[in-house]
Amino acid sequence: MTATDRPAAAVADKQKGDWKQSQVVLVLLRIGVIALALFLWQVLSGPVLPEYAVSKPTEVAGALGEMLGSASGWNDIRVTAIEIAAGFGLGVAFGAVVGLVLGSFPLLGRVLEPLIAAFNGIPKIALAPLFLLFFGIGAWSKITIAMIGPAFVMFYNVYLGLRLRERELVEIVQVMGGRRHHLLIYVTIPTLAAPFFAALKTGGPLAILGVIGAEFIASTEGIGHGLFTSAMNLDAANTFAGLIALITMTLTLNGTLTWLDKLALRRLGLTARRRPAAEGA
Known part of the structure; x- marks a missing residue:
């Protein structure tokens, strides 16, 4: 040195x-x-504060201990976690595929985008009774409701990301003899990486909201079912215990997605691009 x-x-x-x-x-x-x-x-x-409405931290800790120490409590956590993971994964995959297809075929995108926007305008929880009629009160009704939020977020991020690709880069790769897989590797993936992972982070809480909302409406198990039952019984301690379990699941999902975001961007060599922008902000 x-x-x-x-x-x-x-x-x-x-x-x-x-x-x-x-x-x-x-x-x-x-x-x-x-x-x-x-x-x-x-x-x-x-x-x-009325104790029946807010309970006490010591009572909440006791209720949380009982939940984690019982088979029914872990079963509720397992059921909700599976529904969230399945709904989130299917929604991400469906939204990404539809976004890629419509973004790759501009005419098809212009035809279908207004219809998708109209469907997206419907409050997602309002569709819950319809899905319950189709799939019953089992897990699939919750999974399909959880799919909707992440699917729309992923679709718009991928669709708009494809439309915002730098045309100059595409033309340069084509002039240099690049084929479709070269465009995918050197232009499309780097362009879509940031919006893709932004959609993941936004879609995660939406999937959780869909599952809990559906469990509120009609279910026999799950954290949402436990929260609804506790609220109806004015059992504040168990209500807060369920909320703590739900918050823990949300933080775990968000932490996992953040780790995947950093790992993928580092592997793609995009971390250096993001850092100057973040420092400038």
């Missing part, structure tokens, strides 16, 4: 150390906020 490189390395090390320190402080502040909120919740429940 030369003498001129040493100051730059020292500055980089200092910035890295400052960043780690700031992250530690940020985590500690978040923990402090959560601890304060739990303390106020425990103290105010009863004297200020």
